[in-house]
Amino acid sequence: MKEPVSSVKPAIHSFVDRFFGDAGLGDDDDMFATGYVNSMFALQLVQFVEGEFGVTVDSDDLDLDNFRTVSAIAEFVERKQAASSVAG
Amino acid sequence: MLSSSEIARRDEFRSFAAAEVAPRAAASDRAGALDDDLVAKLAGSGYLGAAIPREHRGPGMDDVTYGLLCEELGAGCSSVRSLVTVQNMVAATIARWGTAAQRDRWLPALASGDSVAAFCLTEPETGSDAGAVRTVFEDGGDDWVVTGRKLWVTFARRAGVFLVVGRAGGGPVAALVPREAAGLSLRPVDGQLGLRAAELAEVVLDRCRVPKANTLARPGFGFSHVASSALDHGRYSVAWGCVGIARACLDASAAYASERFQFGAPLRDHQLVRRMLADMQVATDAARLMCVEAGRLRTAGDPRSIEATAAAKYFASTILPGVTNDAVQVHGANGVDPEYAVERHFRDAKIMQIIEGTDQIHQLNLAEIALRGAP
Numbered sequence: 001m002k003e004p005v006s007s008v009k010p011a012i013h014s015f016v017d018r019f020f021g022d023a024g025l026g027d028d029d030d031m032f033a034t035g036y037v038n039s040m041f042a043l044q045l046v047q048f049v050e051g052e053f054g055v056t057v058d059s060d061d062l063d064l065d066n067f068r069t070v071s072a073i074a075e076f077v078e079r080k081q082a083a084s085s086v087a088g
Numbered sequence: 089m090l091s092s093s094e095i096a097r098r099d100e101f102r103s104f105a106a107a108e109v110a111p112r113a114a115a116s117d118r119a120g121a122l123d124d125d126l127v128a129k130l131a132g133s134g135y136l137g138a139a140i141p142r143e144h145r146g147p148g149m150d151d152v153t154y155g156l157l158c159e160e161l162g163a164g165c166s167s168v169r170s171l172v173t174v175q176n177m178v179a180a181t182i183a184r185w186g187t188a189a190q191r192d193r194w195l196p197a198l199a200s201g202d203s204v205a206a207f208c209l210t211e212p213e214t215g216s217d218a219g220a221v222r223t224v225f226e227d228g229g230d231d232w233v234v235t236g237r238k239l240w241v242t243f244a245r246r247a248g249v250f251l252v253v254g255r256a257g258g259g260p261v262a263a264l265v266p267r268e269a270a271g272l273s274l275r276p277v278d279g280q281l282g283l284r285a286a287e288l289a290e291v292v293l294d295r296c297r298v299p300k301a302n303t304l305a306r307p308g309f310g311f312s313h314v315a316s317s318a319l320d321h322g323r324y325s326v327a328w329g330c331v332g333i334a335r336a337c338l339d340a341s342a343a344y345a346s347e348r349f350q351f352g353a354p355l356r357d358h359q360l361v362r363r364m365l366a367d368m369q370v371a372t373d374a375a376r377l378m379c380v381e382a383g384r385l386r387t388a389g390d391p392r393s394i395e396a397t398a399a400a401k402y403f404a405s406t407i408l409p410g411v412t413n414d415a416v417q418v419h420g421a422n423g424v425d426p427e428y429a430v431e432r433h434f435r436d437a438k439i440m441q442i443i444e445g446t447d448q449i450h451q452l453n454l455a456e457i458a459l460r461g462a463p
Contacts, residue, residue, distance in 0.1 A: 042316065043312075043317060044395075059185045059305040062308075062309045
């Protein structure tokens, strides 16, 4: 079932904020430009998105614009869930 | 810790390793290559491509069971474990980021053993700073034109396909390069300290033409997602391989200490020997527990699995200097004789502290985790 974006963003924050601590990551802050993330983070983010929201991140989805900010991830999740519900 | 079915599989792997792997390990070490018959048996048993999903005609072994296989193969011969490691890390990466055409082309062949895979990341000037690879992917229309040198490529001499990581205009890029690609050549590397049967070679890419259709993921994601996925998978296997080395050292030392008499008593009755056995036992069990935990998290698709895998590999590799040193010490002068497996394990152990992330790189990354949330 599709989650509204309003509940998706808090869920994303609950995951990514662990990596950014007191940096106070805003919805539109570029995570990859902060210098706070290491080489493991990109894969962990993919695993989180797939596990938390029940979507599959394909190689075609690997576009920084889908993962750069909390807002971008939320929009990506919403698009994937909408596509999945149409296909299903 | 393990289910009854996992224990049954472990026992199956242990029997295979005892019958087919360990008896050939010393000869393979001397020859600098694995026995083709053994590789065929690995493939025939479904162990070579163990973790390849069933939908791609692989055995579809789950994470913990795959780990147990790596422990048992690693206890017998780390070079054999290396073959399985690289086969599955490349296959997993193709399964994860490959197109349907790439999966159909490569995964059944890797599952059956008709093809062997190699992973090409390290270069003469690029080791731990893997994101700084210098191999160049130039735009050649429908092809990439690839130029660079890749060092210490495990089982390159046996490989039919190479996962090569380099750099293009769009950033890091990874592509599958068939053995027969024009411009690809090998220079065998021999005489390493350990993993001597891993059939290493330098892979030279001299304006090697590779179809762009062989690219894994988009340019720009060749390191952050493709190479990192491969390394994560390989790291998990290597962690278990470390446990295998430690377990083999413990078993050999316990047996030797029971058979060898000095001062009128078996070594096992000497308290200083018992201390070494106790330390080996605890270290091995602790490392295995971390590996099992990482495996459970991997199966659950939990993002923490990546950190747990790194921690397991770090811990498992850092116990090896102590465990293998004690094993040699228990064996006395026999411990430095190639007729005793602990001599080979002692040499192989050093390699484990370097591959799939050096201990120091893991320390840096694990410290970041420890510092999260700190003021």
